[in-house]
Amino acid sequence: GAGVSQTPSNKVTEKGKYVELRCDPISGHTALYWYRQSLGQGPEFLIYFQGTGAADDSGLPNDRFFAVRPEGSVSTLKIQRTERGDSAVYLCASSLNSGREGETQYFGPGTRLLVL
Amino acid sequence: AQSVTQPDIHITVSEGASLELRCNYSYGATPYLFWYVQSPGQGLQLLLKYFSGDTLVQGIKGFEAEFKRSQSSFNLRKPSVHWSDAAEYFCAGKMDSSYKLIFGSGTRLLVRP
Numbered sequence: 001g002a003g004v005s006q007t008p009s010n011k012v013t014e015k016g017k018y019v020e021l022r023c024d025p026i027s028g029h030t031a032l033y034w035y036r037q038s039l040g041q042g043p044e045f046l047i048y049f050q051g052t053g054a055a056d057d058s059g060l061p062n063d064r065f066f067a068v069r070p071e072g073s074v075s076t077l078k079i080q081r082t083e084r085g086d087s088a089v090y091l092c093a094s095s096l097n098s099g100r101e102g103e104t105q106y107f108g109p110g111t112r113l114l115v116l
Numbered sequence: 117a118q119s120v121t122q123p124d125i126h127i128t129v130s131e132g133a134s135l136e137l138r139c140n141y142s143y144g145a146t147p148y149l150f151w152y153v154q155s156p157g158q159g160l161q162l163l164l165k166y167f168s169g170d171t172l173v174q175g176i177k178g179f180e181a182e183f184k185r186s187q188s189s190f191n192l193r194k195p196s197v198h199w200s201d202a203a204e205y206f207c208a209g210k211m212d213s214s215y216k217l218i219f220g221s222g223t224r225l226l227v228r229p
Contacts (some may be wrong), residue, residue, distance in 0.1 A: 031215065041222070042219030042220050043217070043219050048215055056215075059216075098215060100213060104150075104162055105217060107152075107161075109157060109159040110159060
């Protein structure tokens, strides 16, 4: 079956612009996660959705970042007034239930964001 | 604080040689531990995971990992590396009450022909 998909695969924008990154999780997965991977680093947690609600957004770096999942499936990560430091690969993952215990998170290929 | 450490940034091995990638964790209790592989343009793919029980875990692509509580380690091994194994490898952990994966900084594997 289809895995997690993310669009666009690459996004180049100018400092100060607004961007939206989209994630399509595996069908039937209720949990969805966003991570950010900076160059030379491992992914870092941003936000976790259980169904439609953001159960934990403690990893969002500041209020320029916002994410939604209005129908409990597709999610959009929104970044306002982008800064050069936002340049990174944004990874989306999904899991079947709560994501707790040993439940596997399945990752998409990521969106590479470059802010000029 | 909870953390996962991968002490080797790069490792180079010859094709056919054995491989061991190191991972150390720091948690209050035994976490769930995972190894993922990331190839260029690809998402993170799960190789294997450890919950409890048998400390030697078998994964896909011929990989295995051994959990050692006394050393707080979860090292990844492969007896004979193939050129297609060249990629970045990430160790990750989480507590059973959490959903957040905490990743190490990764080890880039280069394979010499």
